[in-house]
Amino acid sequence: MxxxxxxxxxxxxxxxxxxxxxxxxxxxxxxxxxxxxxxxxxxxxxxxxxxxxxxxxxxxxxxxxxxxxxxxxxxxxxxxxxxxxxxxxxxxxxxxxxxxxxxxxxxxxxxxxxxxxxxxxxxxxxxxxxxxxxxxxxxxxxxxxSLGPDPLAPDFTREAFDGILAASQQIKGLLRSQSVVAGIGNAYSDEILHAARISPFAIARTLDGASRDRLFAAIGSVLGEAVGSAVGKAPDELKDGKRSAMRVHGRAGEQCPVCGDVVREVSFADTALQYCPGCQTNGKILADRRTSRFLK
Structure with a gap:
């Protein structure tokens, strides 16, 4: 997508x-x-x-x-x-x-x-x-x-982000909710959470200050770099460019380029997420819950 x-x-x-x-x-x-x-x-x-x-x-x-x-x-x-x-x-x-x-x-x-x-x-x-x-x-x-704020807009500040993180919702689903943050989907939420070293199942409001700082910075850096790479490409070049830049999304079973652990996958009814246990969950393997409730 x-x-x-x-x-x-x-x-x-x-x-x-x-x-x-x-x-x-x-x-x-x-x-x-x-x-x-x-x-x-x-x-x-x-x-x-x-x-x-x-x-x-x-x-x-x-x-x-x-x-x-x-x-x-x-x-x-x-x-x-x-x-x-x-x-x-x-x-x-x-x-x-x-x-x-x-x-x-x-x-x-x-x-x-x-x-x-x-x-x-x-x-x-x-x-x-x-x-x-x-x-x-x-x-x-x-x-x-009904769109939420654009994460690359000047008014998407760290203070505004704190308001978003007040939700009692898993952070993966929160980032994907278009009424909360506009434009982030399954792939880039995986990449952002990997860069921030946060579990996709973490509850947003429980994140400490350091985790919030990393997550806010990761949103700007991951999306900013991807936009910088995409702008200037013709439509037929954009899909391959997206795939080649991914570190964890779509790379289950491969080696994490940061820590060397194996990238894992959690499957749901009609989608899947990828994450690195070494970077994001202190080595814990997340249960493969076949439900999409946290994505709603």
Whole structure:
């Protein structure tokens, strides 16, 4: 699932490519992904892209009074091309759920840039959760309206973080809750907790001052480094970049690069977490509780 760093990379890429371009055609090939009806998606056509914005894991194209917002969810992705096919898409005929086509601004064309561009929103697998919204304001999207603070924003201070940690909730689930902190998912919560040397099952309010300091610093460093790596990459490079940078997430059975212990996994109904016993639990192996209660 794309998380804050990958979405930030996509945001920077699309903003550089599309700012000033005119959206000439919108095709929705899976109407299950379209979560709004007013305004209609046809209202986007012939409008100029004023900019691209990130809201947690959501991305939005500001079209001047109308916004195209999307959330890639677990199996969604974005494919960009500067050689778009003119052939219309057929409903349900491919993993493509939506296609947006653009004409480049005159300045780009005069500089030898592409005259036309397009991107597809795709989704793999049978469980469809990719979501598209056409709204007048980003806050009209319920998921954006309920977002917690952005962990890389200037107002995400150590003092504000203490308020978040007052919860009687396991820290792994707290970090993943989008209404508490925006943009962190399963992968980066594993990486942050590993960097902070904290068990994923630790209760937030019981963390001492030193643990809170490490956790706050780890959020900034892990996400900051990942965003720095993601920005400047094309969409087809972002997934591999994310995987290669992980120290514990997705590496069960491998050696921890910090202490040399074996990275372990705890499985749940529809997900799993990875951690290092040597770094995070004083060598204790956590029970593989097959429940997702702490992720709610």
């Amino acid at each position: 794309p998380e804050l760093p990958e979405v930030a990379g996509l945001c920077a890429f699309l903003d550089a490519k599309l700012r000033g371009a005119v959206l000439t055609k919108v095709q929705i090939t899976s109407f299950a992904v379209l979560k709004t009806a007013d305004p209609p998606y046809s209202a986007l056509e012939d409008r100029t892209v004023a900019g691209v914005q990130r809201f947690g894991k959501f991305l939005g194209l500001d079209m001047g009074g109308v916004h195209f917002i999307f959330h890639l969810a677990k199996a969604g992705w974005l494919r960009y091309t500067e050689n778009p096919s003119p052939a219309p898409l057929r409903l349900g005929s491919s993993p493509i759920a939506a296609r947006l086509a653009f004409t480049a601004p005159p300045s780009a064309a005069s500089d030898g840039g592409p005259a036309k561009m397009a991107f597809d929103l795709t989704e793999a697998g049978s469980r469809k959760s990719l979501a598209v919204y056409v709204v007048r304001e980003p806050q009209d999207v319920p998921g954006i309206a």
